[in-house]
Amino acid sequence: MANDKLDNIAIIGGGLGGLLLAIFLADRNISSTVYESRFGEPPAYSGPVMLLPNGLRVLDKAGAYEQILAQGSLAPHNYSMNNSHEILDCRECGSIEKYGYVGLRIYRQRVINTFTEMARERNVTIVYGKKFSHIVAETDKNVTFAFADGDIQTHSLLVGSDGIHSIVREYVAPQTKLRFSGSLSILGFVPASAVHKPYPNYPLPAAVMGPTGNILFGWADADSGEYPLATNFAMEDLGRQGWEELQNDTPRLLSMMRKDYEKWNPMIQGILDNVKRESLFIWPFYTVPTLDSWKSDKGRVVILGDAAHAIPPQGGLGANLTFEDVESLARLIDASNRSSRSWTSCLEWWQAYRKSRMVGIAELAPKIMKRRQGEHDGDADYTWLYNYDVERDVNAWISKTT
Ligand SMILES: Cc1cc2nc3c(=O)[nH]c(=O)nc-3n(C[C@H](O)[C@H](O)[C@H](O)COP(=O)(O)OP(=O)(O)OC[C@H]3O[C@@H](n4cnc5c(N)ncnc54)[C@H](O)[C@@H]3O)c2cc1C
Known part of the structure; x- marks a missing residue:
């Protein structure tokens, strides 16, 4: 050529x-x-x-x-927490000394x-x-x-x-x-005022491991008065139309997020109680x-x-x-x-x-x-x-x- x-x-x-x-x-x-x-x-x-x-x-x-x-x-780190607020993992996301940059x-x-x-x-x-x-x-x-x-x-x-x-x-x-990975994330936002950390330096961003899924929150700052959160579940593939229907069905999304409500710690319960309905969107994980x-x-x-x-x-x-x-x-x-x-x-x-x-x-x-x-x-x-x-x-x- x-x-x-x-x-x-x-x-x-x-x-x-x-x-x-x-x-x-x-x-x-x-x-x-x-x-x-x-x-x-x-x-x-x-x-x-x-x-x-x-x-x-x-x-x-x-x-x-x-x-x-x-x-x-x-x-600088991504945390994984258990339902009792203990750190399970702290993954390095950057370091000026080692890599020249800190995660953002x-x-x-x-x-x-x-x-x-x-x-x-x-x-x-x-x-x-x-x-x-x-x-x-x-x-x-x-x-x-x-x-x-x-x-x-x-x-x-x-x-x-x-x-x-x-x-x-x-x-x-x-x-x-595309391959469906078997997982779905429901994402949304919660007012920062509704997030009651169990101790002041509770680490963020955190993935909190729960009974049947996990909840990630704090992936961006609450500088606009809100925290983003993502609830992750195992799920079968609903196909394009099924996902669209789910996206438009806010009551169902809320009830899915609250499935194990009783088993979550009070901080997560508070988050689930106050998540902004209009902010919910889904992300089925395809690869x-x-x-x-x-x-x-x-x-x-x-x-x-x-x-x-x-x-x-x-x-x-x-x-x-x-x-x-x-x-x-x-x-x-x-x-x-x-x-x-x-x-x-x-x-x-x-x-x-x-x-x-x-x-x-x-x-x-x-x-x-x-x-x-x-x-x-x-x-x-x-x-x-x-x-x-x-x-x-x-x-x-x-x-x-x-
Ligand atoms: C909820 C969520 C959270 C994520 N978090 C992270 C994270 O923390 N860190 C990370 O590294 N990655 C993250 N990702 C992945 C990251 O967003 C993607 O890997 C990245 O956006 C890929 O960039 P892209 O340009 O390939 O595609 P995109 O950013 O998706 O852009 C594709 C663009 O193409 C346009 N488009 C589609 N079809 C057409 C068409 N036919 N004609 C013209 N335009 C078209 C779309 O409207 C869109 O604007 C996340 C993704 C999601 C969904």
Whole structure:
């Protein structure tokens, strides 16, 4: 394939990955357009995300770290508690000395808003209400695709950052079936005034292990007067329609959350009594099976983030891994543009690099779950996870292949 410059890149999805990619590209003088199916309205309630040193390092490279830091709260550890307020586990989420960054709890919408503002400052076009439908044609030089409204566009590259239910994935990895992990989370918010900690320095964020499930709370600060919480249960797969019905059935959600009410400690009972009905939303945990490929044969269509590798949420890793995908892909697009190195060779390396990362990650989630239950296997070493440095790795490959 001739090494045509990759510019005018289409990014499908204006979520965490898509917007950050547009920023990285713009800073390398590579233009892109973000197409987002939502209409750009902020949700009434936005869930929290935990950002870890590996993800924060990427944000630092993007010039977003200071702004994000100012809007979140530091969380050096994640705690697991039993129903009697005793610590079962304390998992390290960062350390300046060891990793250069401390974990950060922040509302997702704040991250989205920051990325949107940064993208706009860089003259990135973000088109809202534009739902990708299908690929029309792909050549060695470009890709032509259609939106649900019938509009057709051609770009030099299409990057699908369209989340776990990705439609772009249908082209790259047809017939992929999401796997239901057997768990459901009901998320919501509770007024901070209703959270009566048993002792003043009760550690947060905490996953409290209960009789038949667990409740996570404090994943973002109560600076807006509320704490986010998530109640997690084992559950059968209800399918798309079933989940929609459940989402719209607030009394049922409340009664599910309160199932073991009598068995919970008074702090959790108080939280369950005061959860804001209108804030409830569900998150059934699906995962994307290991895909053979994250790219098309001609290399003009690529998927990243949850579209490529949505994983169970226990480790709080999805966004952090998506950021790594983004930085590495942007650096390789730039490397390809600046040299005679073919785009396909860059893409091959990117895919192998990112897939190898996912091997260790797949083994981590069950270990974290065991730790939460108090099953320790010694002090875990998270250096491999948190000290991952995309710039170092990409530069090493570039200098090796120059
Ligand atoms: C409740 C919850 C809590 C989480 N907590 C954490 C955490 O603590 N730490 C962590 O690291 N990760 C967390 N994650 C995971 C993290 O949010 C994802 O891994 C991350 O958002 C993936 O980014 P993405 O860009 O791939 O997808 P998303 O951020 O999901 O963005 C996808 C975007 O694509 C748009 N879209 C979808 N289809 C189309 C289409 N056809 N055309 C155009 N646009 C489309 C969507 O509207 C959306 O804006 C959490 C996820 C959830 C649901």
